[in-house]
Amino acid sequence: MVPEDADELADTHTDAAGASGGAVVTGSAEVEVYLLGWDAVSFNGGGAKGAFARVYMAVHSLWSAKRSAQMCSEREDALVVEGTARLDPAHRADAINAVVSAVMFLEGFVNELFSDAADKPHGTPRTRGLSQTAREQMRELWKGGAVPSDRISVIHKYQLALLCAGKRSFDPGCSPLQDVAALIQLRNYLIHYNSESPNTVDLQRVFIGVMQRAGENRQSVGPPLFPNKVLGAGCASWACDTAARFVIEWQDRLGLEHDYRSELEAYPVDCRFNV
Template sequence: MGVESGSEGVGVANAVGIASDVKIVLRSYLSTNHLYAAHFAANDAQDRENSLAGDENLFDLRHRGYVLTAIVESVAFLEAAINEIYKDAFEGRGSYSEELAEDCKNYMAALWGAAGDRLPVLDKYDLALSFAGKELLAKGEEPYQSARLLILVRNYVVHYKPHDRSTDDPHAFEKSLKGKFADNLLMDGSGNPWFPDHAFGAGCADWSWRAARSFAEEFGRRIDIRLNFQVADFSENLPL
């Protein structure tokens, strides 16, 4: 005898058996966890920035940690969200792929079995829309543009390589990022190059999780399914 159960949110088993041979199978979906982690880190970055703004100490390691966490967790959310759909299709699970046409699920399952886990994140979203016969997100427009930029910043952080920068030799990210969010208040008046020191503030942290959520929402709208973060029942809702 076997009992299988799963949860749409955090993976809490909801089936209980009496027989000694009962097997409870738990299937966890972590995408929403990543999104909330990014949101909470952004809130902490804002609180820290507000409390320290105006002090002589322009760099705060705890504040920087919150910002980097928000960036990395936002992209982790994007990757987990699409992987959950592909993996469910591959393993024949209902969950988030249940509403998709059989042909679409078959294509997704075949791709996952061949190379899905090795494909770039946004390519997996594009291909899912193609398999479903839906319109792709325009790469030069929002929310695709910010999602792509967010992933590039995350890659910069995670695969970091030291480099020299000066105010008259700005990083390429300065052109693409500046103006998307408020500058780091802790660096106000500092002569440091804009990226990363003026960029990596609470504004960047907040932009990160919102950019990720906006992309996922538009993807879900086009493919006509609700993702984990849209159905998971948590006591604290994400702000608009």
């Protein structure tokens, strides 16, 4: 949990303190606290007359994706040792969860930064490293742009943030953007699934592209290509790695002081992952 610095907001007094895992707010002042996905806040001394919490969930989505990928890998190893060709529902579910959660992380992380820039003119701990001009341009795009923010694609949000900051955008024809585009296409297909579309030429190209990047299900299962060979431990791990590497490079290009990996490393659970 990161309480907001009092000198960063002219209109809000902050009287909050605590470590990751929660905060205790005392007194009757108006307060605002920043909470991660697992944080909780409690109010002592009669509470505060105005309490505002900004909750950041993007990194929780990445943790969820990594957990599913790990479980998928362990299950696939066991199935290969067994030598069974049967399809395992839990194995497939973990692969799907990893893909969907990885894209949730991608969209949530960029949305959180734009939202902070739009809502907090004086900045937040998440926007440190961005110039005032960059924050103002991001605010205008998020709140007053000609295109509603919920109609802007995930990839375009990342590119627009770089342009607002005067930084070099990603080359659409190269990695890591090509990998992210393939991941998002696969996630969109899973979310908007219909039983006929796997046979289209465009989607077959997506599936083959994913397997070329990620590898295929190591079980000795037969066709169809999707979902039997596409959805496996390789795909699940690739989804996590693709999302994580892309955001690392993006936040480095922006010059952000906040690094999402510090949150992932501090996750208050026994299950840990390489970040």
